[in-house]
Amino acid sequence: MSPRGQQAARAVSQPTQPPVRRPTVQDVAREAGVSPSTVSRALHTRGYASPAVRARVRAAAERIGYVTDHNARNLRSRTSTSIGVLISDLRNPFYADLAAGIEEELRAAEYQMVLVNDNGDPAEEMQAVETLLAMRVPGVIVTPVTAKCPQVLQNNGVHVVCADRELGRSGSDLVLSDNKSGACELTEHLIALGHTRIGLLIDETKWSTGAGRLAGFRAAHADNDLVVDENLIAFTSFDAEAARRTTRKLLSGHEVTAIISANNVLAQGALAEVQDRRLKIPRQLSLAAYDDVPWMSLVQPALTTVDQGTVEMGRSCARLLIARIRGELPSRRRLVKVPARLIVRGSTGPAPR
Amino acid sequence: MSPRGQQAARAVSQPTQPPVRRPTVQDVAREAGVSPSTVSRALHTRGYASPAVRARVRAAAERIGYVTDHNARNLRSRTSTSIGVLISDLRNPFYADLAAGIEEELRAAEYQMVLVNDNGDPAEEMQAVETLLAMRVPGVIVTPVTAKCPQVLQNNGVHVVCADRELGRSGSDLVLSDNKSGACELTEHLIALGHTRIGLLIDETKWSTGAGRLAGFRAAHADNDLVVDENLIAFTSFDAEAARRTTRKLLSGHEVTAIISANNVLAQGALAEVQDRRLKIPRQLSLAAYDDVPWMSLVQPALTTVDQGTVEMGRSCARLLIARIRGELPSRRRLVKVPARLIVRGSTGPAPR
């Protein structure tokens, strides 16, 4: 592979390099009759430019269609307005809502969102981290898969906000749903309806998310002097199909009168199984879920749920990160607990006797 | 506002500037005992470096934790690996799926996705365009709100792929669902079941999307020698609540035996109204929708739909754009029609007599 061959090949594969020459600060300077430095100050840096010059420069820039080159700016000023957002699955409405909230707030503050799906895979997550480091982003919002991820970022001076879950003891800022309270409230709602044998469909408890929800489930029982039958805590995998199979087992011979799904995906599986069995809800079985998503109010009867305020969680993440980047926060890490809200709908009713 | 005051204020608001000095090409060069140019070639540019040196440089880079600075690279080489993605509403599963497909393919090709929600607002859309121009992205994938958007981008030498809809006569590449065929197939399915008075709930026909679906609806009627009663084409606004009200009107005195919703959002409204009226589906009314999303198979009876293959559409967009950027495509614009697939479920049945 000779250099020459290389270049030739390259030239062939890029025949239509767009030849657009975009105006630079120099051009604007010439047009406005000032120096490049002045243009820069007039357009961006605060202060340092008389209103008259500022207006003139603005007009000139507008006239020749000048658009700042972020790459040059970022390089020189050693900053960037791109923020990394690292989530597990955009197709899951929880993550989509989270991302939507983040994006909204970032956009309002004139930051850009670089969104990466890691599919819950540690390798892809680290790959993404590398990319974000290369982009020199000042901050990242992540629903971490591995504690290593926030750690590496922080070691490189990148601000990190962990969303939805805590992994190990990172010093990162955190935005979490108040899982324990929410799950507790939901469980108590069922207990108040007379349920004593409540199944909990849950996929993990390693992360604070599952752990919190389980804790809330237990707390509600304890508060009402009920002992939790450990057999009713049904561990399953993270996909709907697995949840369905687990629900099947749960419904066989455990005499549960209610089932709580720990998240929206598991709820899909649970509902599918329940519908398949033609169980009358809520007469024969009450069904509820943590993490309200739109379809839950479309099925009949509509599902009783706990709304995490996911979009607001996303907004909080972004606000927190921006404040951190601007250095407006004391150095100690901040924990934001987003309150969860119980939404009672038709799928929960008095326990059958 | 004196300069000094400015600086002081700035200093106060950024007390903890992360002092992390990241290794540069120079550092790697020193570590490996070669020149910076060689490092650059060894790590990135193809060819031009002996395997031995290449390995040595790689090792050195690894050892000192070198991560290329994309800003510098982009500036110098006048390219970027960030791709803009401009959609209307991330919370709508259609757009989320589209974005997921795009991201997947971009990531595989080592591009990054900068995702912007324009909320269907022309002003925000143009705002986003400006930002993407500033980032010097080589390409953008957009579900356009305005024809101006792809146009401005192209005028600035940015490659554009329009997804899901065509606006006016831009020269952009296009990736569309085969709306006409899909809608036609769906309508014919209903006609075959004996329906002759089919309502169509639709929000717009200015864009190719709505226009195509309406055309398919008409085509199916024509193919079966049925005249379309224009009163059954129910125009509505783009939100579920409006769709619900429109459905209400449609159900009052038009003697429709089936309703097709032109997209997933409208379907929500239609379903809500139908459930509210306690109509038996499909005995009293058949219900169907264009654009299959997960909840449609969760409701009972599950909805008959047309699956657009949205994720695949996203992938197509990304593949097309990348090929375009690499200059692998002939200059004439390309139109990709993604086939739609009819999914018959329980919500459609024989027409009542």
Add this chain to the structure above:
DNA sequence: CGGAAATGTGGCATCGATGCCACATTCCGC
């Protein structure tokens, strides 16, 4: 009215990687 402070602008170096060219080797064939 003079000199110091305040105020606005311009000049120049610089951020970090890379394109391009020159040059030092090595290789080959006659």
Add this chain to the structure above:
DNA sequence: GCGGAATGTGGCATCGATGCCACATTTCCG
């Protein structure tokens, strides 16, 4: 064994915006 091609490396300028400092004006006050 020698001239010229092939091959691999280093040097240097450069992408475009901005931080910093110097300096030319103005402004202000004793």
